[in-house]
Amino acid sequence: MVAVVDVGTVVNPDIVVQQAQGATNFGLSAALTGKITLAHGRVQQNNFYDYTVLRMADAPSIEVHIVPSAASPTGVGEVCTPPIAPAVANAIFVLTGKRVRQLPLSDALA
Numbered sequence: 001m002v003a004v005v006d007v008g009t010v011v012n013p014d015i016v017v018q019q020a021q022g023a024t025n026f027g028l029s030a031a032l033t034g035k036i037t038l039a040h041g042r043v044q045q046n047n048f049y050d051y052t053v054l055r056m057a058d059a060p061s062i063e064v065h066i067v068p069s070a071a072s073p074t075g076v077g078e079v080c081t082p083p084i085a086p087a088v089a090n091a092i093f094v095l096t097g098k099r100v101r102q103l104p105l106s107d108a109l110a
Helices: 013-033 084-096
Strands: 001-003 063-066
Touching: 001 013, 013 063, 013 084
Parallel strands: 001 063
Antiparallel strands: none
């Protein structure tokens, strides 16, 4: 995966890369397998032992490019999570011709 981030003036580029990679992985986890279920009005998942997230062995390589900027610094952890599900859903459409409009994608493709 490739992430290009514009977060204003970068104070520590290594932290920007790490945050972007973590946010991308979290977005990918949510898109592919992140499922919250309810029973009797209560959420059934308690923590990461029963909420599926990508493990490092399953995660893709994530290349991060930082856009040079003189703007004020902004947050980086949030910018990479939201676009992942639409990007993967679009890739599924390109490969299969099927529009997937439900998350997690693993349920929609079943």
